[in-house]
Amino acid sequence: MTRIIALALAITAGTMAQASDDYIRIDPAKTQQIETLLTEQGYDVRKIEMDDGLYEAYALKDGARYEIYLDGNLSVVKTEIDD
Template sequence: MKTIIAAALLAATSIAVPAHASEKIDAATQTQITEQLTAEGYEVRRIDTEDGYYEVYAMKDGKKVELYLNDALEIVKSKSDS
């Protein structure tokens, strides 16, 4: 019985974790992020996850930028190369 409860708790916990909390970001989300940021003038180089955010490495106006996007794909923080 304890095994069944433990398995149920483990399954419930893994469902509650945001999809991007894992290292793998699905292709549809990567495409959406790339298209959105390209429309804003960024050249996307790499997309990762960090601290519950999508972390995007990109170029804009000849400068390297690091962008952090939330679940709604809104830029919540950015760092620039300058």
């Protein structure tokens, strides 16, 4: 019985650690700044997250989907059309 409990705890702890590594909370004020910046450029922002140290915004513009990458100073470093 002890082995079963230990195994269950090990599995649970592993998935909790993995989930926390994938999720980075973004400051709501920074999110608002990004939304404002991109909205002024004609984008309809749908989602913002962090990826490899960059802010990654998913947005629509003129019927196309975009992934827009911004650095810590909110300068756009890369824009891709999302197929």
